[in-house]
Amino acid sequence: MSNALLEVDSLHVEVDDKPILKGLGIAVQAGEVHAVMGPNGAGKSTLANVLAGRPGYAVTSGAMIFDGVDLADRLPEERALLGLFLAFQYPVEIPGLSNMEFLKAAIDARAKHAGLDEPSAADFIKRAREAAGRVGLSADFLRRGVNEGFSGGEKKRNEILQMLLLQPRLAVLDETDSGLDIDALQVVAAGINAFRSANNAVLLVTHYQRLLNYVVPDRVHVLADGRIVRSGDHTLAEQLEQKGYGWLAS
Amino acid sequence: MAGSPAEVTLTQRLLKGGHSGYAPWLDRRPSRDVIERIGLPALRSEEWRHTNVRRWYEAVLANGSSRAEEAAAIAAPAAIEVVDFASPRAAELAAAGPASVIDLASQPLAAVNALLLRAGAVVRAPSGIRSTEPVRIGALNGAFQHVLVHVEAGASLTLIEEPSAFTHRVIEATVAEAGHFCHWRRQARSAERECSLVAVRLQAGANYALAQTSRGADLRRNDIRITLAGSGAEATVVGAWRLHGHDHLDNQVAISHAEAGGFSRQTYRGIAADSARAVLYGRIHIAAGANQTDAALSTKNLLASDAAQVFAKPELEIHASDVQCRHGATVGTLDDAAMHYMRSRGIGEEAARELLLAGFLREAIADAEGAELVGLGA
């Protein structure tokens, strides 16, 4: 399908010479939410990271086409500027650099890429505060070091905050739901639902079906041993919840 | 007489020459004695292990003792007395004030300074005067400079050393009971070879806060000696540096707790890029009887290239039993995970690196002007 926002085709990826993804294919249209589910170690984070261009992940064959652009030779920052966003499974702490400065640098880079003026400090602060409010983080979290001393849940909220602020075309959320209490899960789900539009898409990478009660996906894929072994509608997630992943093996 | 040709020539010149006539009241005999008895620091001595002091001797011989066309520039609020060493009032103040706090035997370069001195000033914060407006030291008219600071009982003084050139500079300070001395040092990048000494003595309940931001120089050495001579004194030293090219920076800091109930903190953050070299020796000495001392030192260093070097060494010498003393030293490289995280948000590699380096130094130095100087202006 050539009009897909993201098209991953027969993707083979190695980490430290070890094959992790072994011919993975997936296509996501604008306006869709896809869930990628699978047991631990299946390669879910590998998929998310290789899309974002993390060093150390070698694409040995296959293709990743995003909005018509082959991602293979693109730097991580170029992918971001094209509109790709990854909410990290393990967001990084950066002491000394305030969350605010970090977000401003990201917003400014995007404005510059689009040939627009950087937003004024006042305008930016207003937007950042508003996004923080939507994920239930007080303005204090904007002043603190990036993720510095944040709880697991606060880090995940901060990822969603960045997604809301940066408004990417495709958001890949790597286990953003794991480790969240029910309140945080609802906040994160509300953020994702508010983000959804006909122009963008979401790839939810998750181990559990829980989040999918709040964010109903258009398609569900099961990733096992480096491949998509089954795809279906949202009812597939419910089946997985009841039966586990074992019945899909072989 | 042993030593390098430059060392021998310099020693002979120092012992032979009379002084310039500047500040005749200054007693130069102890300095001459030290040079005669002990001589200049040996090239291989432990304290000069990382800095080739011979190169500084060469600079002394080449520069002479005057530095042309730099008018002295000290700005001070009215409540603070500032007098040039050349004035008779300086002699009065020096005579009335506490004895020298410099141990010439361990600081022979201070003896060289005294013998070649061409620029000096006394800065006095009179008893009980709490001045918030700083004294600013810009250029001083001479290669060898001495600023004598007297903070009298209960007074407070803020002194800013703006970036300026010297071959050797001494900042000598006494802080009397319950006095406060806040000291900013800003060292710009320089092609010169510069050594300095900060010697501070604190009486009971006195407080000294030093914040030093440094770029590198062809050779830059800062000796900092702080003595907590009265009970309950406090010293805080913060240092941040960022070096490039062939910069060389050697910071030798020693805090000595002589009395009970003292508090000291040392926090250093440094970045060395290219083939720059940074040295930090941080010593904490706690004398017998200096109980309830609380001392800590932390130094974190980033190497931004394979050829850059850092030598970071905390050293503790504790002779009292009831004390708290902590130290930590790390040397690392830029965090790859943090770099990737930033780039994944669209921030280019160069910008991401700058933000990370700035964040790293800002952990030590929050002051905007200081941050600006080390190349971190927000």
Ligand SMILES: Nc1ncnc2c1ncn2[C@@H]1O[C@H](COP(=O)(O)OP(=O)(O)O)[C@@H](O)[C@H]1O
């Ligand atoms: N940096 C790495 N070095 C070595 N092996 C890795 C690395 N990252 C992932 N792997 C391996 O790749 C496989 C898939 O990991 P991952 O993609 O994290 O799975 P998931 O996210 O589905 O739990 C696992 O066997 C894991 O051990």
Ligand SMILES: [Mg+2]
């Ligand atoms: Mg994972």
